[in-house]
Amino acid sequence: MSVFLIKGAQLLLSLSILVVLHELGHFIPAKIFKTRVEKFYLFFDVKFSLFKKKIGETVYGIGWLPLGGYVKIAGMIDESMDTEQMEKEPQPWEFRSKPAWQRLIIMLGGVTVNFILAIVLFIIMLAVWGTNYNTKDSVKYGYGVSKTLEGYGFQQGDKIISINDELIEDLTIPINKYLMFREVGNVKVEHSNGDIETIKLPEDIGTQLFEAGDLPALEPRFPFKVDSVVPDLPGAKAGLLANDKIVAINGKPVNYFFDLAYGLKNRDGEKINLQVERDNNNFEIEIIPNEENKIGFQPMPTDLDYIEFNNKDYSLSESVSGGFSQAYWEVKDYLAQFKYIFTKKGASQIGGFAAIGQMFPPVWNWQAFWYLTAFLSIMLGVLNLLPIPALDGGHVTFLLYEMVSGRKPGDKFMEYAQMVGFFILIALVLFANGNDIYKAIFG
Structure with a gap:
């Protein structure tokens, strides 16, 4: 099987799991609050469906356009833009008839499942596989150092001893993550000649590295x-x-x-x-x-022992605490990326489905698959919380406004907001995937 098909299969399976579970996060509280769900779809059914079956009051189906999925909740202005339904008198089973707090729970259900799924996957991964880590001396030839870091005193072949005066015995978290997403005041290194030096770094070191294109800033050397x-x-x-x-x-x-x-x-x-x-x-x-x-x-x-990894096993209790901790830092690091995305250089590097597919390994690896699924679940949860109409975060913003002010936005306003949000999303999808196409053609 070709690398393209292996990566594509992993991406499709991962997204299918995430979409179904995300939509279940909306579906389950809607049912609990006796709100009618008219459709539950994996992928979009523009014009036709690959499969559909009505069970009770809900049509379950699989669309042909693999750009996500949706649940159509009665009495809610969503991507279906079913304005005809909204012109009728509200019915007790409709979303718009429910108290604001119930509607808020329904809208937050999807992202809640995303974050819970990530935590559960991290816990299971730690319990099953543990973690692979390397110490200072495991990097046989030291690190290659970018030109920006050379300007602060790093040298080719350096090994990392401590970060922010904390001894680094376990380099499970790549040093580049520290530099790009976390606060790094100083790094103690051992130069290739044996000298030890503590190097002070500015607060904006991550931005400097990003603007210079010096990524990764440190990389294990190998012949x-x-x-x-x-x-x-x-x-x-x-x-x-x-x-x-x-x-x-x-x-x-x-x-x-x-x-x-x-x-x-x-x-x-x-x-x-x-x-x-x-x-x-x-x-x-x-x-x-x-x-x-x-x-x-x-x-x-030419030397396969240029980097050595050790394995750390986790007990069940360690896996639970470790899973929560990993999910916390993954969310925090992902949020930190936004300061780079909202720049001219960052915008040019935004990728679509091809870029996400490239994240998966060229051979099927369950450990890598589940880690990437957990990471994508966090990404999906964070992005869905953005206050853009047509995303869950947009609906949540309007609901919070209603709960604070006591005034519900009008249906017409919600329709127009949904349309604007939908066009924003389409533009972002086209832009991201356009970047992928440009890179594929022009390298």
Whole structure:
């Protein structure tokens, strides 16, 4: 099976689980409060359905457009824009006839399930697989360091001892997460010559790294050779072959893969000269990297022990506390990303379904699948809470206004707000997936 199909299958299964459970979060409280649910759909049934069956008062179905799903609740202005129903007298079983607090619970049900699902998955994952972690000395060749961090005193080959004066014996959480999403005042490092230094960092170090494109800012170094070359990209066009060893870039030695990445990003001019070793012969090739500073090949580590992982097992009680803790930090780190998204550079990096699909591994891995499903559940929960009409957060905003002011927004206002919100969402979906298409065409 091709990598595309494996990634696509994982994405489809993950989204299907998330959509069904999210909609159940609305469906169950609606039923508890005796509110009629007319439809429960996985995916959208524009014009026709792949499957549908009416059970009781609800039609359950699967649509053909895999962009989410929905429950159609009677007496509610939603994406169906069923204004004809709203012109009739309110009925006791309709959403609009229920007290505001019940409507609020119904609207918050979906995101509540998203966050609960993430916590449960993290608990199960810790109980089943534990965690893989590495210590300072597990990173055999130290870290490759971005140019921005070099400016603050980091050196190539550094190893991390402590962050904010807290000894780091367990590097389960990547150092890059600390730098990008959390407050890092100082980092103590051991340089490759054995010297130890405490480096102070500014509050905006994450923003500096993001604007400079220095991500990841720290990356484990490993010796390498060319494993495979991507057809039609600069490397292949210049004559680079599998099993080649790149020994220098623009005259500077390349001992580790990070040396090459650093040289590509920080080069002078468009072209680069690579010194390549092939069959005990050295020669130079000239390449113009693509817009992402890549030449198009997969590296193969020549020392598979360049990084060592240890496994930590968890008891049931440790899994529960660890699962809650992991969910908390995943939400906090995800929220921290918004300060980068709302910039010109950040907007250009927003991705759609293709970008999400690329997050999944090229081979089926249940541990990775469930982690990504938990992460996507958090992402879905957070995004649905945004106060945009047509999202759960938009409905919640209007309900909170009603509960505080005692005044219910008019049906016409809600219709127009829903239409505006719907067009905003469509624009965002088109923009995100348009970014994916642009990157696929132009690299």
